[in-house]
Amino acid sequence: MVAMKGxxxxxxxxxxxxxxxxxxxAVDSRLAACVNIAKIRSIYxxxxxxxxxxxxxALFKTTEDSLPRLKEFISSTHPYKVPEMVSIAMDSVSERYMAWMVESISS
Amino acid sequence: MVAMKGxxxxxxxxxxxxxxxxxxxAVDSRLAACVNIAKIRSIYxxxxxxxxxxxxxALFKTTEDSLPRLKEFISSTHPYKVPEMVSIAMDSVSERYMAWMVESISS
Amino acid sequence: MVAMKGxxxxxxxxxxxxxxxxxxxAVDSRLAACVNIAKIRSIYxxxxxxxxxxxxxALFKTTEDSLPRLKEFISSTHPYKVPEMVSIAMDSVSERYMAWMVESISS
Known part of the structure; x- marks a missing residue:
């Protein structure tokens, strides 16, 4: 398993x-490898x-190293006064998918 | 980072x-700050x-302190015999979002 | 709380x-108890x-013990060259739901 954390x-x-x-x-500027977007209804x-x-x-898939810059990008561009930014640790990632994430983000 | 865990x-x-x-x-009784609801198809x-x-x-966003009472609320009101109640730790939460969650839940 | 991890x-x-x-x-071959499927839009x-x-x-709900075989099943049947396989730890699971997962997977 590649050492980098997702x-x-x-x-x-x-x-x-x-x-x-x-x-x-985020993907253009290599802060995330992939973003999944789903329509939801929110009660808050x-x-x-x-x-x-x-x-x-929006689920931004990134690496631990790139997380601070991704957060900076999201908070500086977000339309909400208090944007949600919650990170979840990837417990395990298949090796080839992790390699693709690292390649899509850092190079 | 506010000490409370999300x-x-x-x-x-x-x-x-x-x-x-x-x-x-859950939001009315301040057991969750926000709930996101998405249509899905389930195979089980x-x-x-x-x-x-x-x-x-349904993704209920709450704090570690309020989790037991939220679980109690969900299990006592859920239409299923065996409702799913799975919690995921928020690894990091932006400070202003966490402050908003704590304010929406506890006061 | 049942010792098995979700x-x-x-x-x-x-x-x-x-x-x-x-x-x-996955559910037929008892590698997952339940799978939730949601339509998304992906930027990558x-x-x-x-x-x-x-x-x-697709969110496959399984146990730690069955995760390696589920990964093997997904990678050997997936249409993508580099399929995403990311696991997230279930921090807590209600006892009856965990018992149902274990029964649906292992027996």
């Missing part, structure tokens, strides 16, 4: 256009009220 | 109405048969 | 038919180009 960074966007723009920006508390809104969930 | 609790529901009811209940083994059903995946 | 194995497929085939195969780098494609995300 990470999934989760964020949410108000619409598909914003999610796609962030995803393309904001300024004292419980909101119900359509959103888009 | 958690994603995953469950699945038979339809959107049940998922929304649980999500609103139940009573000896392999089933293929439309379901709704 | 795992979510994440992979992606080019279309729903391939995802369903893998899901049925492949052979120097940034691609934008519809895909299907």
């Amino acid at each position: 990470v999934i960074l989760i964020s949410t966007y108000p619409d598909e256009a914003n999610a796609l723009k962030a995803a393309r920006g 508390r904001w300024e004292g009220k419980v909101e119900d809104a359509e959103e888009y969930l | 958690v994603i609790l995953i469950s699945t529901y038979p339809d959107e109405a049940n998922a929304l009811k649980a999500a609103r209940g 083994r139940w009573e000896g048969k392999v089933e293929d059903a439309e379901e709704y995946l | 795992v979510i194995l994440i992979s992606t497929y080019p279309d729903e038919a391939n995802a369903l085939k893998a899901a049925r195969g 780098r492949w052979e120097g180009k940034v691609e934008d494609a519809e895909e299907y995300l």
Whole structure:
């Protein structure tokens, strides 16, 4: 198993256009190897009220080394005042997929 | 980084109405800050048969402290005999998002 | 809490038919208790180009013991040259759901 650690960074966007723009920006600038985007419905508390809104969930697949720069990119480009940025550790990654991630991100 | 730990609790529901009811209940009673709901197709083994059903995946975003009460809420209100309740650790959470989660849950 | 550890194995497929085939195969052969499939849009780098494609995300719910055989099954049947196989640790699992997973996988 390649030593580098993989990470999934989760964020949410108000619409598909914003999610796609962030995803393309992250992959273009080699901060993420891949971004999966799914349409979701979100229930959340904001300024004292419980909101119900359509959103888009974005799963940025990256490496531990690139995570700080990816977070910087997402927070500086995100349309929300308080964007979600939650990272989940990849417990194991198949060797060839990890090699592809490292190659897509760092070179 | 705020010391409190974040958690994603995953469950699945038979339809959107049940998922929304649980999500609103959890956010209303400050057991979760946010719930993302996605339409999925599930293949699973139940009573000896392999089933293929439309379901709704619910990702409850909460804190480690509130996880036991959220689990209690979900299991006592869930329509399934054996509801899925799987928690995933949030490895890192952006400071402002974590502060918002803590404020939405505990106060 | 049952001692066995639960795992979510994440992979992606080019279309729903391939995802369903893998899901049925894994559940039929007791390598996974349940598979959730969601339609996604993926942005990724492949052979120097940034691609934008519809895909299907598959979340295989299994146990730590069965993970190696599930990986073997996925890699030997996957249509991609470099399939994504990323595992995420289940931090906690409700006891009855874990018992159902163990029963659906091993017996």
